[in-house]
Every structure is written in C-alpha cells, then in structure tokens.
Amino acid sequence: MFDALATFLVFDLAGLTPDTPLGAALHFFVMDVAKILTLLTTVIYLMGWLRALLTPERVRAMMKGRSGPGARLMAVGLGAVTPFCSCSSIPLFIGFVEAGIPLGVTLSFLIASPMVNQVAVVVLAGVIGWQMTLVYVVTGLTIAFVGGYVLQAFRLERWVEDYVWAIRMGEALRVEADTSLRARHDYAWGEVRQIVGRIWRFVLIGVGIGAVIHGYVPADFVARIAGDGSLLSVVVAVLAGIPMYSDAVGIIPVAEALLGKGVPLGTVLAFMMAVIALSLPEMLILRKVAKWPLLGIFAAYLAAAFVLVGVLFNALRSYL
Amino acid sequence: MKHIKVLGSGCRNCETTAKLIQEAAAAKGVEIELEKVTDMAAILGYGIMSTPGVVIDGQVVHAGSVPERRKIEGWLG
Numbered sequence: 001m002f003d004a005l006a007t008f009l010v011f012d013l014a015g016l017t018p019d020t021p022l023g024a025a026l027h028f029f030v031m032d033v034a035k036i037l038t039l040l041t042t043v044i045y046l047m048g049w050l051r052a053l054l055t056p057e058r059v060r061a062m063m064k065g066r067s068g069p070g071a072r073l074m075a076v077g078l079g080a081v082t083p084f085c086s087c088s089s090i091p092l093f094i095g096f097v098e099a100g101i102p103l104g105v106t107l108s109f110l111i112a113s114p115m116v117n118q119v120a121v122v123v124l125a126g127v128i129g130w131q132m133t134l135v136y137v138v139t140g141l142t143i144a145f146v147g148g149y150v151l152q153a154f155r156l157e158r159w160v161e162d163y164v165w166a167i168r169m170g171e172a173l174r175v176e177a178d179t180s181l182r183a184r185h186d187y188a189w190g191e192v193r194q195i196v197g198r199i200w201r202f203v204l205i206g207v208g209i210g211a212v213i214h215g216y217v218p219a220d221f222v223a224r225i226a227g228d229g230s231l232l233s234v235v236v237a238v239l240a241g242i243p244m245y246s247d248a249v250g251i252i253p254v255a256e257a258l259l260g261k262g263v264p265l266g267t268v269l270a271f272m273m274a275v276i277a278l279s280l281p282e283m284l285i286l287r288k289v290a291k292w293p294l295l296g297i298f299a300a301y302l303a304a305a306f307v308l309v310g311v312l313f314n315a316l317r318s319y320l
Numbered sequence: 321m322k323h324i325k326v327l328g329s330g331c332r333n334c335e336t337t338a339k340l341i342q343e344a345a346a347a348k349g350v351e352i353e354l355e356k357v358t359d360m361a362a363i364l365g366y367g368i369m370s371t372p373g374v375v376i377d378g379q380v381v382h383a384g385s386v387p388e389r390r391k392i393e394g395w396l397g
Contacts, residue, residue, distance in 0.1 A: 055370060056384075091368065094369075168365070170366055190385065190387075190388045
C-alpha cells in the first residue's frame, strides 16, 4: 500500500525513474515516512485506549521487596511494556531504589524500557519484517536481564548520590481515572499528539539518512567500510552509535537501508542498539543520581554486550 | 482560590502542562495560584514517579502525561 503510494507520487506523478539515485531515494523517503507515521499513530492510539494498565508507579508497587531471578524477569518484561519518557528516568530510579528494589534490577528496567517497547516492535516489524524484530526483542531483553546480574557484581550502590537514599516516597491519594469512551479517546489522542510531536523529527531525520544511503551510497562502498562483519567493524559500529541519539523508531529506517546495502545483520543490530540505548544525553540525565564510575560501568557493559551480539549474529549469519 | 502545583523536573511536557493550566484558568476566569515543583524529593513525596504530575489543594489529580484540556477544565470546576 505504501509502496504503491510512493510509486504513484514519485514515479508516475513526478516522472522520476527507480534506477536514478534521486528516484530511488525519494521513493524510499515517501514510502517510509508514510508507513512509519501511520504505524506510529495507530499503535499509540490503540495503546492509549488500554491506557494506564501499567504506570511506573504500579510497576514499583508490584516489584517492591522482590529480588531473585523472578523479580529480574519481571523488571525486564515490565520495562518492555511500560511506557516511560526518558525525562522520567530520575524519579523512576529514585522511586525504585527507595522501594528496596536492588540496583541491578532497576538498571535492568532502565535498559529494557527504551530499547524494547510496543511502538518500536510494531514499526520494526512493519518496516523490516518479523524475523529481525524477533531477534531484536530477544537480544534486547537478554542484554537487560543479564545486565542486572553483571552490574550488581560491581556493587554500584557505592556510586549512587547520597541524597537519593534520604528521599522518602509518599503514598498520595490518587484519583480514579475516568474510563468513559470519551475520556479514553481524549487520552489516546492526547498521547498521539504528545508522542508523535516529540519524535517526528527523529523519524524524518532517520528516514532522510536511510533514503540517502538507499539512493546514493554504492553498495560496494558500504561493503568496504562495514560489510565484512569482523569484530573491528562491529566495534566501529557501536562506537559510531554512541554520540548519536535517536528514539528507537527513528533509527529503524537507517537500519533498513543498511541491511538493504548488504551490511551484516549483527553489525546493524549492534549499531541500532548503541544509538538507542547508549547515549550521552541519557547518561547526563542519570548523572543527577549516580556518580561517574557507575555510569562508566553501565556504559561499558552495554557497549561490550552490543559488540558481543553483533559478532555473534555475524558469525551465525551463514546458518540463518 | 485554588493552589495548583505542577510537578516535574523542568522537561518540556511539564512546561506545556503549566501553560495549559494557566490558559484554561484565564479563559474560565478562575483565580489560581500556580507553582512549579522541580525538587525531586518533593515530587516523590507525592508518590509520583512519572512526570508531569498535577496536585490541586494537596491532592494528586494527574501523573505521567500532559493532561487534556477537558480534564483541566474539570479540575477548575
């Protein structure tokens, strides 16, 4: 449907041909912008209808006083399905710590939440396909789960800012949410406007970069710099992803274009995850509650995990 | 006069929420005293982890998103 729309607009109406770089790039751009914005709006609206099934406050109440593997699995699972904006990561961090939830479990949640979520899953499946989505979700959740144990081993509590331990969370009276159809629609539509309003720039930039790669960058050039799937190329992909920051949805069209040019799956996966989960702005936000050694170990674990995932999937590619 | 607090770390959604409340109050001619709370200890003291939150006369009425216009008008009575 989106392919047909883009073909009509770019080739029939504007008279470009698919074999020119401009035609190929524009076709990619129109198709992906239309497809991603449609998917985004639909998923966010539908999720808005199911609203408030899970809020960070409720997750905290469910996790309170738990530890062990079950709690860790729960943190990762809830992280994946609980919507939360990175501007809430500070109160979330403090709230979890205050509830006695182990630091490793809290960090598991903070890794899983931005990386795996319903919106990213639907857009990824719609744009690249369900196999890639499955690989992405399973590896993302595994990295978050294992991360809880690895990070705990460093006894990171030492590097949590002192004031965090002093904060006491209140039990405020909460007003019941209005569940009438009208209120649900208002809420769902509000969510669409708010979230799409926040991430449309990432989508346009991401699709723009994807379109340029798709139309203008020769496949043998891409293959020369990123295509061999070696350890070094994966390390470079992860390092390149760190200074870049994008919402999960924005990086998907870039991944699509890279895969289209023959960049191996593992390299693309490592790059995507580094862009989404390892970012300077996010680290600076967390700096308010944690000292540099904690953030350094957190970042080093993620970088190492992404490289490992990249190398693993590149090695497996002949069997996939 | 209603005392309204907007709880948030100063993110864009919190600013938007404060502005919407001010506009709605002005449009309805309701007198309010609006306060922006950015102190984390105070925000968590209200039991809120997802910002922006809204507190009216000491009671939490909203958390986790920019409230809809209709909802704000409901608070103002």
